[in-house]
Each structure stands twice: as structure tokens, then as C-alpha cells.
Amino acid sequence: MKVSYVLVICFILVSRMVFADAAQQITYITFPSLNKPPKYQEDVLAIYGAINHQAISPLFKAYQEKYPHVAIHYTESNTRHLYEQFISQPNMRPDVMLSPAMDLQFKLANDGYALAYDSPELSNVPKDSHWRNELFGFTYEPIVTALNSDILVGEASPLSREQLLNLIRSKNHLLDDKIGLFDIQQSGLGYLAWAYDGQQSRSYGRLLEAFGTHQARLYTDTSSMLNALLKGQIFIAYNLVGAYSYQWSKKYAWIKTIMPTDYTTIIMRTAFIPRDAQQPTLAKRFIDLLLSPEGQHILANQSGITPISTKVKGPYSRDELSKLPHGIFRPIPLGLELLIQTDDAKKQLIYREWDNAMFIISNDSSSIP
């Protein structure tokens, strides 16, 4: 048993074909089925996800242990790109769509692209974590600020947005070109978090101004931002996904992850089965696993992502999360409120504000990461 397990893992490692599309940051990964040689016809579960494949692979493994004949084709990309691909290529739609960009996911579900599925596992998760029986939230993740503690030089770390603003003000030119942000026009998650800040906080305008005057760098995903932080290209990264940031903090002591104490935005990663999925049954089984105590346990223990379920125990459980210093948790509601984030007029307004702040002062502070 153990031997075969090890073999399987080796097999996965060897056969894992990783293609990286440099321009679009797309990664294709194949997890071949466990008990069938790949030359035979096998069932393929196609998944699109804006989740780091290292984080999600324990779930895939658990799925394949249950259904060994299924191969999983995972396409990883950033949230907006996945959304656009979903819309523009109706023939290439996946069987499961995973993304933290709740607004984009919600728009697809609202527009009728999602398959209704009454998962028996829905009873394990909170009621407000799914919309109709189409869109299923499966994680509970804070949006955090990460910073290189070296710049503090003995000062206390900025716990709230107000303190962050003070820090930026006091460090002034030290932070020029050293603040990392999501490019809200490229990243769906970045837009969601930023627009939600706009609804919640009065410091939003001053933050934007501060980011603009210091020629903040813009990134399309959390990993590249964290990479830049690690390399010292930036000192402060605002509004990134907590799960990855905490992992890096663990690894690199000088990276500090802060949940802002004025309020902490919480996002849910959501999953849905497209209406024209090729393998709806396999997809349903995947959703079941995702929401089941087992799947939630894997998230809390192996993936390093806080699961939505309150009952699961583990180093990344909700219990553990709430033990860390944090502000009021403000979960972005999974409902029609999200439609405002997808509104074109609203988007243009926010983009205009953003562009005005980012590009008027210095046009050449390039945003390419």
C-alpha cells in the first residue's frame, strides 16, 4: 500500500506537464488517472482555477483516490483571464470553475451559465456560503497587507489602514516605487477587493492618493506580488490573499502579514459547474468533495487555505484564523450585491479614479511587474 502510494506520487511528479504561458500567466497541469494507462480512453475532469496548483493539488489527490479512473486537467490563471476565456470560448468550458473573484463568478452564475446542483454536502457549510444551488463558496480568506519588516526599523507594524497611511507618509520617498498593488484592470480579485474598500472605508481616497504619489507597482496575482516582496522589489503589498501571505510569512521571517484592524475583508473562493460541462457527474463529485468535511479538512491542513466550514480543525481553520490579530471580519456577501462590482459604469468610474491617481503624476512609472 505504502509502496504503491509513493509510486503514485512519483508518477504524478514525473508526468506533471507544466506549461507556463508567459504573457497570460497560464499554467496547464495534468494529473493523470491512478489506475489506467493514459493511452486508453479515460475520464477527464477539466478544472479552471485561480488557485495556486500547489495549494489545490492535495484536493485533486484526494479526489483521484476516490475516483482513480479520473484524470484531472487543471488550468491555472488569473481571475479576469479565466472569466474572459470562459465567456469568449464557449466550446472550451471546463467542468468546474474555481475562482476567488466572487463578482465574476457571481455574474456567470446569475447570467445562467452555472448548473444547478443540490449537493448533499451543503449541510456542512454555512448557509450564506452558497448562492441558489449554483455557486458554492468553499473558503474563508482574509485580504491582508504584507510588508517587509526591515523597513520598520524598530517601529511598531501598522495594524490599521490609518497606521499604514502614517507609515507611508513617514517613510515617504523610501517607498517610491516600492508599494505593490493588484492591477485592478487585470485582476478580478484585485478589483473586487479594491471596489469593496471603496464601499467600506473613508480612507480609500487617501490610500489611493498615497499609492499614486508613490508610484505603486501593479501585479496581476498574489504570487508575483509576494515574489517581488521577497526580492525586495517592493516593501509593502496591499490587499493580497491571506493564505499565501501567511505561508510566506512562515517561511521568511521578515515578511509580515497583517489583517487590518479597522476592518478585514473576507473573500470566499467559489466553485460552480458550467451548464455545458462535459463531465457534470464528475464535476458534482468534485463539488461534493470540496464541501465535505474531508475536503474542508484537506484545505485547512494541507492546502494552507482557510476553509468555509467552521467545524473543521487544523492549522488554517477558521478557529486559528480568528486567533490572529484582526479587525472586524467583513465577508463580502455572496449575492446580488456583487452585481454592482460588475457594473460597467461603476467600473469606468473606479478605473478613472485609479488611472488619475496612478498615472497623472508620473507617466513612466510602469505598472508591468
Add this chain to the structure above:
Amino acid sequence: MAKATTSIRRQLILMVATVLIVINVVALWSAHIYANRAAKESYDRLLYGSALQMAENINILDSKFFIDLPVSAFETLALSTSDRAFYSIINGQYRVLTGYKDLPNIPFTQLLQQSSEKEKFIPIYYEAMYRGETVRFVALGKRLLEADSVNDVFIIVGQTLDARRAAATEISQMALQFVTLFFFITLLLLLFVIWRVLQPLQAIKQAITERSPQELSPLEADVPSEIAPLLKSINYFMAQLDNTLSRLKRFTAEAAHQIRTPLAGLNSQAQNALDETDEVLRQKQLQHILESSNVLTNTVNQLLSRATLTHRYQSHPFSPVSLDHVIKETCRELVVWALEQQVEIEYLGDIQVTINGDEFALKQMLQNIIENAIKYSPKGSVVEVELMVIDELSETSVVLQIRDQGIGVPDQDKEHIFEYFYRSPENFTSGSGIGLSIAKEVAEHHDARFHLKDNQPTGLIVEVIFPQRKGLSYES
């Protein structure tokens, strides 16, 4: 044998259940209609509220639309948690400014008319299929005025119907639960009431079945006023039955006695005649035997005719009878027998009377009275039979009088002579003692009264008074 056609209880239950079901179905139907309307109205209001909030945030700035939709508009829509929502903001040139670009059936003409005429928003509601589901839309028209230009903008907000359906179903189900409960409670109460109301009938039935066939005393039961007449009728009927039964018993005993005595007499006379050696005396004794046997025959005949009459009362309906004709005929039949007794019969009266009655019975009655009169008349006397009309106290009645000139009946005997086998102590004439009582029964059967008077100087007048009734007619 009477057959029970329908059970009152079953009919009552059936009717009550039918009425209840009809009422409840109507109640359910109205609740259903109400539920649908209530759900529709409340969710229409949400939709309208959302559209209004959007409309308030559309403005003109430097000849350009400035749209900043509020979160609250979407939060209002989100109150129906399980519904999809769609919206669109469209300018006067039908270009979609933001929102969904392909909403169906937008009532532009109505909207244009409204935004040009009205100052206030009047929501236009409509339903259309969109993305495979029925969607309820509200459309608002808003006119934005800038220095020298007029700009129309249309706000369309739509939502699927799940929440309203759920709300309507919930209200309907509550109504259903209530109505079902109400139905069973009322039905139980009514069943109890029906049982309670029919209880007295059951009690009467019980009381009658528990009785022995001989017991004919009145039923004692507390019954409601509606059933009291029935009980009264039953009691009256039983009293009658009791009366008839006791009369029959007495009659049977008397008849047995009356027949046994002459038979014993006959027996001894015949024995004597056998023993008699003197031919003349034996002739005389045989003569006595013949007389006794005649009396006995007479008695038996009377008894039989009475039995016949009793049977006729039950089986023969009345028909018009010419009374004067019957009297004359009877007199004619008896006149020969009367002459043998050296008595004359005289019929007086020249009126013609028709009554409703039984001719055979009436003739029996007349025969018995006249025979009786002849029997008690002295030789050479006359029995007068007269039919007349008397006006007394504004009441006209037909009276038949039979007058004889015999010894008459003393007053103390007058009330007894109609009893069976009664004979006055001083009477030595042969007779059955049954004739007059038969006559009286016939008279009573015809609602007539008997009246006895003394004749002058001696004798008895038997009066039969036929009251003025339907079916009685006369002419002089």
C-alpha cells in the same frame, strides 16, 4: 312493512360535509389568490425600490450621463436571496449605457410617453422570458434636463420569480394547514351535534323495543318539541290499541258465556224431551228447544255480523249513500216480520238525505234498532220511523227517530243498553243483547250520535243524529 328510505343521520352528515368542503375549497382558493397577489405586490415594491434608487443616481454632467449606481439598489434586490436579477440603463437613443445589453420586450413607447408627460415615476411592470427563465421587469423613464437639451433615460430592473413563488406557497400552505384543521374540528363538532340531536329518536326506539308486547302504557321520554308530536301520536295510538284490546277481551268472555248458557239450556231441554213419555208435553219441550236454538242462532248471527262490520270498517272506504232510501228499504224488509208480531211500521218523513258512509253497515244499524223497537212493542202498536232536519244553534243536523210504544227504558238503564249483552233486569224477551251495541258502533263509525228519549205516554225514542259534515246533503 315500512322500508327506511334514507337515514336522517347520513343525509345530515352528507349535507354538512358537502357544505364544509365547499366553504373550505372557496376559502383555500381565495387564500391562494390572496397569497399570489400579496407576494407579487411586495416583491414588485422591492423591484420598484431598486429601480428608483438607480434612477436617483443617474445624472447629466457636461452633456454626458453620469451613472453611479448605489450598492443599496442591489442590496434591495438581494433581499430575495435565491433570485437572479438583471438590469439595464438605456438612453433616449436606445443605447445601453450599462447593465445587460439584451433585455427583452422593453416597452419603449410607453416609457417615452411617460417620461414626457409625467413628473413622477410610474412603474411599468411586465414579464418576459430571459435566459431561460420567466423574469418580472419594472421599467422607469426619467427625463434629465440640461440647459438646452432633453435627455431621456430608461431604467429596467428584472428579477426571477423564485422568491415570490416561495412566499406565495408559504402563505398558501399556512392557509391550507389552517383550513384543514378548521375542517376537521368543525366536522367533529357537527358530527357530535348531529348525534346529540338524533339521540331522542334513538331513545324512543330503545324504549319501544325494550317493552313487552302486552305493555301499552304511554311512553315516558324527554324529547325536544319537534319530536313530541311523534311521541304523542305513538302514545295515542297505543291508548287506542289498549282500549280496543280490552273491549275485545271483554266481548270474547261475554260471548263465550252467552253461548254457553243457551247451549246448556238446550242440552237439558233435549234430555228432558228424551225422557218425556207424554206426547203433548214432549211436543211442547221440543217447541222450547227450537225457540232456544233460534235465540242462539240469532246471537251467533249478530256476533258474526259484528265481526263482518269490524272488518268492513277497516277495509271499506265511504261512498255516498242515500239515507232515506236505505231506511225505507229496511222498513220494507222488516214489515212482514213485524206484522207477524202484530206490530206496524210507519215511515214518516219526505226528505232525501245523502251521506258519506257504508251502506251495508248503516243497514245493519237500522235493522238492529228497528228490530229492537218491534221486539219491545206491545201487540197492535205502531213503530214510527222518521227522518227529519233540525236546526239547532245555527247547526243543521239530520235526525233519525225510531219511536216505539213499549214499556220504555228507565233512566238508570239508558246509559247501559248499548253495552254488549246488557239486558235490563225486568226484560224477559228473547234477544242477544248485542244488536244495539253494534248499532252504536256503526253510528260512531259514521260520526253520528245516539240519543235516548222517553216516548209519550210510554215507550222509547232512539235518536240517531247525523251532524252536518262534508258529504251530507238533503232536500225536502
